[in-house]
Amino acid sequence: MAKLSPRESHKEVLSLLKIHNEWFANSIPLIASENVPSPAVREATISDFANRYAEGWPGERVYAGCTYIDKVEFKCIELGKKLFKAEFVDVRPISGVVANLSIYSAFSNPGDVMLAPSIPSGGHISHGKKEHSGTAGLVHGLDIEFYPFDAEEMSIDVDKTKQKVIELEKAGRTPKMAMFGGSVFLFPHPVKELANFLKGYKMFVNYDGAHVAGLIAGGQFQDPLREGADAMTMSTHKTLFGPQGGMIVSYEKYSEEIKKATFPGMTSNHHLHHMAGKAIAFAEMLEFGKKYAVQVVKNAKALAEALNSYGFGVLGEKRGFTKSHQIVVNVLSFSDGGKIEADLEKANIIVNRQLIPGDIKAGRNYFHPGGIRLGVAELTRLGMKESEMKEVARFIKKVVVDKKDKKRVAVEVKKFRKDFQKVHYCFENKLGAYEYVKLS
Ligand SMILES: *Cc1c(COP(=O)(O)O)cnc(C)c1O
Numbered sequence: 001m002a003k004l005s006p007r008e009s010h011k012e013v014l015s016l017l018k019i020h021n022e023w024f025a026n027s028i029p030l031i032a033s034e035n036v037p038s039p040a041v042r043e044a045t046i047s048d049f050a051n052r053y054a055e056g057w058p059g060e061r062v063y064a065g066c067t068y069i070d071k072v073e074f075k076c077i078e079l080g081k082k083l084f085k086a087e088f089v090d091v092r093p094i095s096g097v098v099a100n101l102s103i104y105s106a107f108s109n110p111g112d113v114m115l116a117p118s119i120p121s122g123g124h125i126s127h128g129k130k131e132h133s134g135t136a137g138l139v140h141g142l143d144i145e146f147y148p149f150d151a152e153e154m155s156i157d158v159d160k161t162k163q164k165v166i167e168l169e170k171a172g173r174t175p176k177m178a179m180f181g182g183s184v185f186l187f188p189h190p191v192k193e194l195a196n197f198l199k200g201y202k203m204f205v206n207y208d209g210a211h212v213a214g215l216i217a218g219g220q221f222q223d224p225l226r227e228g229a230d231a232m233t234m235s236t237h238k239t240l241f242g243p244q245g246g247m248i249v250s251y252e253k254y255s256e257e258i259k260k261a262t263f264p265g266m267t268s269n270h271h272l273h274h275m276a277g278k279a280i281a282f283a284e285m286l287e288f289g290k291k292y293a294v295q296v297v298k299n300a301k302a303l304a305e306a307l308n309s310y311g312f313g314v315l316g317e318k319r320g321f322t323k324s325h326q327i328v329v330n331v332l333s334f335s336d337g338g339k340i341e342a343d344l345e346k347a348n349i350i351v352n353r354q355l356i357p358g359d360i361k362a363g364r365n366y367f368h369p370g371g372i373r374l375g376v377a378e379l380t381r382l383g384m385k386e387s388e389m390k391e392v393a394r395f396i397k398k399v400v401v402d403k404k405d406k407k408r409v410a411v412e413v414k415k416f417r418k419d420f421q422k423v424h425y426c427f428e429n430k431l432g433a434y435e436y437v438k439l440s
Contacts, residue, residue: 014440017436018436018438021434021435021436022434022436023348024350024434025417025421025432025433025434025435026348026410026413026414026417027348027349027350027413027417028348028349028350028379028392028395028413028416028417029350029378029379030349030350030351030374030375030376030378030379030392031350031351031352031375031378032183032211032238032325032326032352032373032374032375032377033183033210033211033235033237033238033375034237034238034375034377034378035214035237035238035239035240035241035242035377035378035381036242036378036381036382036423036433036434037237037241037242037243037277037281037423038241038242038280038281038284038423038426038427038428038429039423039426039428039429039430039431040280040284040426040427040428041241041242041243041277041280041281041284042243042277042431042437044243044273044274044276044277044279044280045243045273045274045276045277046273046437046439047273047276049069049072049272049273049275049276050271050272050273052065052066052069052272053269054066054069054070054073054269054270054272055263055264055268055269055270056263057259057263058070058073058074058077059074069272072272072275072276072279073091073272073275073279075279076091076275076276076278076279076282077089077091079279079282079283079286080247080249080278080282081249082282082286083217083282083285083286083289084216084217084225084232084249085223085225085226086225086249086250086251087250087251087252087255088249088250088251088252088254088255088258089247089248089249089250090102090247090248090250090258090259090262091245091247091275091278091279092262092263092267092270092275093233093245093246093247093248093262093266093267093270094245094246094267094270094271094274095235095244095245095246096124096126096208096210096233096234096235096246097126097135097246098246098262098266098267099233099234099235099246099247099248100126100127100135100136100179100206100208100233101126101135101139101140101261101266102233102248102258102261102262102265102266103177103204103206103231103233103248103258103261104136104139104140104142104177105140105261105265105266106254106257106258106260106261106265107176107177107204107206107230107254107257108140108142108176108177108204109141109176110140110141110142111141111142111143112142112143112175112176112177113142113143113144113145113168113173113174113175113176113177114127114136114142114143114144114145114175114176114177114178114179115145115146115147115161115164115165115175115177115178115179115198115203116128116136116144116145116146116147116178116179117146117147117149117156117179117180117181117182118146118147118149119132119183119355120355120356120357120358120359120360121146121147121149121151121156121182121184121357122149122154122182122183122184122185123146123179123182123183124181124182124183124208124210126208127144127179127182127208128144129144136179142177143173145164145168145173145175147161147164148160148161148163148164149357151357151358152318153187153318153319154186154187154315154316154319155187155188155189155190156180156189156190156194158190158193158194161194162194162197165197165198165201169201174201174202174203175198175201175203176202176203176204177203177204177205177206178194178198178203178204178205178206179206179207179208180205180206180207180208180224180229181207181208181209181210181211181212181224182208182211183210183211184326184328184354184356184373185211185212185324185326186315186316186319186321186322186323186324186326186327186328187316187319187322187323187324188221188222188323189207189222191205191207191222191224191227191228191229192222192227192228195227195228195229196228199228199230204230204231205228205229205230205231206229206230206231206232206233207224207229207231207232207233208232208233208234209224209232209233209234210233210234210235210238211235211238211239211324211325211326211375212238212239212324212325213232213234213235213236213238213239213240213247214238214239214240214241214285214289214292214293214296214325214377215239215293215296215297215324215325216232217240217285217289217293218285218289218290218291218292218293218294218296219289219290219293220290220293220294220296220297221293221323221324225249225250225251230250230251230254231248231249231250231251231254231258232248232249232250233246233247233248234246234247234248234249236274236278236281238375238377239293239296239325239377240281240285241281241284241285241381241425241426242277242281243273243274243277243278243281244274245271245274245275245277245278247278248262283427284425284426284427287427288425288426289425291425292380292381292424292425295380295385296325296376296377296380297322297323297324297325298385298386299325299376299379299380299384299385299386299388299389300321300322300324300325300326300327300375300376301320301321301322302386302389302390303327303374303376303389303392303393304316304321304322304327305321306389306390306392306393306394307327307329307393307396307397308321309393310393310396310397310401311333311401312329312330312331312396312400313329313330313331313332313333314327314328314329314330315327315328315329315330315356315371316328325375325376325377325380326373326374326375327373327374327376328354328356328371328372328373328374329371329372329373329374330356330370330371331370331371331372331400332370334400334401335400336353336364336368336369336370337353337354337368337369337370337371337372338353338367338368338369339368340353340372340399340400341353341372343399343400343406344372344396344399344400346406346407346410347395347398347399347406347407347409347410347413348409348410348413348414349392349395349396349399349409349413351372351373351374352372352373353366353367353368353369353371353372353373354369354371354372354373355369355370355371356369356370356371358370359371376389379392379420381423381424381425381433382420382421382422382423382424382433383420383422383424384420388416388420391416395409395412395413395416421433421434
């Protein structure tokens with residue numbers, strides 16, 4: 001690669017992009033944090049908005065040239081409010097992590113204690129401690145205390161959490177903030193059970209809906225703002241319809257602090273092509289979100305049940321495996337999560353390895369954890385239903401249990417994908433889901 005001329009290098013990059021698209025068109029994408037946007041959202045992301053600046057709030061910009069950008073952003077705000085039944089939304093955070101940082105900055109100070117889920121119990125690195133390079137600790141100086149977690153229920157333990165807060169208060173370390181939500185998120189968190197209790201200690205209660213925002217918008221998961229959360233942060237591209245980005249939804253009374261934290265605090269320009277894409281995605285979600293979210297949850301359950309019937313240790317069995325788009329599988333009876341992730345990739349099945357409860361105590365690490373995590377949002381958006389989930393489980397079994405030749409499974413996967421090349425739950429889909437758009 002190093003020996004290529006600039007002209008050859010630019011050609012090589014373009015050709016790698018194209019090959020990547022072809023690979024995904026022939027694969028089973030099961031990364032729980034990913035999805036595929038509609039052609040309309042993709043159109044927004046290659047528009048000239050990508051090249052402009054519009055710092056500040058629409059109508060009060062720092063830059064000229066924002067006439068149409070402002071119209072789109074006002075529309076985006078209007079649609080975002082409607083989608084999440086929220087008094088206030090800020091569509092400018094450029095990612096879920098940036099949205100979390102806005103909330104940390106607006107409602108806490110460095111040195112404050114925050115209650116958050118640990119990573120093996122589903123938390124995200126942006127909620128993490130400084131010694132793990134977690135964003136909350138490293139960037140904002142928060143001192144993190146983990147919620148007690150019930151691994152059988154796969155959720156936060158309500159009684160033990162209350163006990164822990166009482167003890168923290170006695171020790172003079174009452175948290176200033178409580179963070180719900182996570183990256184392994186099978187069942188709703190106990191927001192309505194805990195929000196009032198936590199607010200009694202003057203904590204700001206945030207719900208990180210990065211993963212489940214599309215299910216919340218579709219009415220198929222808990223509704224954090226109605227259950228007592230003060231704000232919800234999210235990514236716009238996991239179960240939501242993209243493009244990659246972030247958002248905060250909250251109440252009018254918190255709007256000034258959040259606006260200032262987002263700009264000038266956390267962002268300068270806010271990636272206007274993605275803002276426009278969010279507006280289109282929210283409109284799609286308002287129109288098609290309920291049907292989509294219902295199917296996502298059905299598909300996740302169907303995949304979990306099929307894998308369980310093949311002897312995989314699907315977590316959360318006691319509660320029916322999942323109420324979200326995700327399932328988590330303990331794979332230790334076959335190998336480890338890292339090895340299985342690599343094997344499946346060779347068969348065109350894209351999943352990610354996952355730390356599961358008990359891994360750290362058993363000395364397993366992030367490279368060779370005990371589990372894999374699967375998400376069905378993208379397959380659902382490609383039009384798949386329960387019967388296809390059974391086929392997906394069969395492909396996984398062939399690789400992991402039957403140790404079939406991975407290249408041959410890849411060929412079968414490619415054939416299976418032939419009928420699922422368009423994005424569903426959108427207004428128009430002339431372009432294939434992974435069709436490469438050549439402009440140069
Ligand atoms: C993915 C994720 C994030 C980060 O979102 P980005 O948009 O990738 O910055 C934050 N919180 C949780 C719980 C997540 O799963």
